Amino acid sequence: MSFPATTTVTPEEAVRVLLGAERVRRAFGFFEAGAAEFDAEHAAIVSVPAPPFGERARAELMREKFEACGLEGARIDAEGNCVALRRGRAASPLLVLSAHLDTVFPEGTDCEVRREPTGLMRAPGVADDGCGLAALLAIARALAGCGIETEGSILFVGTVGEEGEGDLRGVRHLLGAGEWAGRADAFVSIDGPGLERVTHAALASRRYRVTCRGAGGHSWGDFGVPNPVHALGRAVARLSAYPAPKRPRTTFNVGRFEGGSGVNVIPRDARMDVDLRSESPVELGRLDAFFRRAAREAAEDENAARRAGAPPLEIEVKLIGDRPGGTTAPEQPLVRLAVEATRALGSRPYLDCSSTDSNIAISRGLPAVTIGAGGASGNTHTLDEWYDPAGRDLGLKRALLVALGVVGLVGFYENSARL
Ligand SMILES: [Zn+2]
Structure with a gap:
């Protein structure tokens, strides 16, 4: 089965159905209640440096955390990506849900997170892409903790080499050469903060x-x-x-x-x-x-x-x-799903063109989008980078809706919540 699977359900209906599902609502409650834990976990990840071509320690931390979230087969692949599977009833559709491990900061940079009384977090890489990595873990925990069963499967990935001279080497390997090559049906990268952006075009x-x-x-x-x-x-x-x-x-x-x-x-x-x-x-x-x-x-x-x-x-x-370019067409179900999920959560979606891990997926003909993890940030790629986690729950909710829209929720409206 590939994505989108043949069905009568539109992306817009899928979002509506998912919003009505009791387990999804429970996950939403988990995202709202867990803010303090997400912040602490986020800070722990970011404080492990991940300079270009030196992501190993952070990958190892993510591997342990993936395992602790109940994901299967957590491992570091030949290129250095950290991968783990949330198995659904079937191997497909297979969604790759990713964030990037690497930062632009060289070895020796102090990555300790400083918290301000307002909750604001300051550290190099805290937003790009510390918040994306934290989102992967929050979503994996929600799936396990709220008993969400899916039809298809989700491959959680922390990629190496997204920034600069890394030249997208992690995602190139994942989709083109490693054990998962050729198996993904859709690709979603969570990169940076925000609630409105849907990057469907690859710069x-x-x-x-x-x-x-x-x-x-x-x-x-x-x-x-x-x-x-x-x-x-x-x-x-x-x-x-x-x-x-x-x-x-x-x-x-x-x-x-x-x-x-x-x-x-x-x-x-x-x-x-x-x-x-x-x-x-x-x-x-x-x-x-x-x-x-x-x-x-x-x-x-x-x-x-x-x-x-x-x-x-x-x-x-x-x-x-x-970095190859290309576009996931706006009418493609994955883009419509991301747009509709954004709208359903009260934000105004806009389509965007940017250079992200999705470039490689798009150039290989996979439906792919890059979305934000919620919250806000500033001074990205500088030592003064900051992340404000207020509204993080909305980013997590959106990402969950998109993921479930792709892989489908088991036993709800006879699988009608899958595209
Ligand atoms: Zn990034």
Whole structure:
């Protein structure tokens, strides 16, 4: 059986039916009453650092917690994802319900959570994606504690490598190579806070590390030897003049630039990291081609101006990130389900385009959305990141409705609560 299973029930009806189910209402009560425990568990997860390519300790903690929630087969897979199954009556439809383990913060960052008297939590990664991980556990506990039986099954996953140079390696492995590859029928990522956003479109991006090398020398004595910093400067000037369209939204950024050793030294090398994004794969392709040409021509210009006999610069443009784009159509039942669940809980849903773990699911043709975990946040990706858990219960309720809409509640209206 795949998702959506053939049935007469619309996503809108499914939400209505679920809202009337006694066990779902009991789960809602659990989400309302459990705020203090969710906050404490959330803080415990976030205080275990999960730097890029260093998620192991947090994955191990999540594995223990998955097990304690009654999930089956909790383990860490070959890529480092933490996975565990909530078995339903059948193996399918199989929903992957995920949040990402990794943060953008390097090893050694103090991740201890500070609580303010208002309840606000402060820590690097507390919102992105600490609140998503906490949501997975709250939902797993609600399913077990409220005796919710499902038709299909739910694979709970904490993924590695969602941020930056991780390049979605965790979800790539999960859906493309690991033991669960090819088995999911739908994919939902809980990433960051909020109640209104339904990310159904995957923002495509390409990322490059550009390295330029030359002979180097004395700034006065060797003047005319080509300068790698100057060459990359020429490339930046070209890129920053690119007429990026507002619609479809298309952006570029030189996010890191380094090189050289002293003010009177012609550097031997320089590097920069470049991020290119677009809502449209066609526009991204155009920007990508422009950028690669700009880098090559910038080096050629610098070389053309060199003094006689000086060796030319070499430039290397290396792809370090490639996130595919795509869309889960707004009329797809999963999107309608997320929109309707949002509305039913009193929020105003809006469809969004972003770069998340769902990119990989969408590019593989799986229905996928990314939703918020409830609550609010600010200063994301900075050391001042904060999360306000007020309203967390609404995010948990929404995620539960979406999950149950996909896998179906057993014994209710003859399975009519499944899409
Ligand atoms: Zn995130």
